[in-house]
Amino acid sequence: xxxxxxxxxxxxxxxxxxxxxxxxxxxxxxxxxxxxxxxxxxxxxxxxxxxxxxxxxxxxxxxxxxxxxxxxxxxxxxxxxxxxxxxxxxxxxxxxxxxxxxxxxxxxxxxx
Ligand code: FES
Numbered sequence: 001x002x003x004x005x006x007x008x009x010x011x012x013x014x015x016x017x018x019x020x021x022x023x024x025x026x027x028x029x030x031x032x033x034x035x036x037x038x039x040x041x042x043x044x045x046x047x048x049x050x051x052x053x054x055x056x057x058x059x060x061x062x063x064x065x066x067x068x069x070x071x072x073x074x075x076x077x078x079x080x081x082x083x084x085x086x087x088x089x090x091x092x093x094x095x096x097x098x099x100x101x102x103x104x105x106x107x108x109x110x111x112x
Contacts, residue, residue, distance in 0.1 A: 002087055006032045007052065007095040019089055023049065023082035034096055035103025040083035045072035046103035047082035050095040055080075057090035073099045 027034035035046035
């Protein structure tokens with residue numbers, strides 16, 4: 001099983017993931033603070049994350065993901081949308097963006 005290392009500002013969490021699951025699904029399963037304002041249908045950019053390791057192992061973003069990323073904040077060459085990236089066989093390191101964390105806290109006000 002591939003390992004996904006999630007980087008949040010105050011912790012690093014390494015979890016095992018099932019190939020085929022999206023990063024958002026893995027994050028939600030393990031309480032990682034990845035926002036998902038649209039519920040994972042590529043209609044916001046709350047799940048914007050930076051792939052810090054393993055990016056070459058992933059298929060390139062499709063047009064819908066790229067178009068949506070154009071509306072995100074602080075987009076970098078290694079930016080992806082967590083709801084659109086499916087885990088393959090390679091390990092990944094995924095840093096959450098401030099945009100995503102802020103949305104997650106808005107969705108979980110009890111966690112502030
Ligand atoms: S959760 Fe909205 S685009 Fe990924």
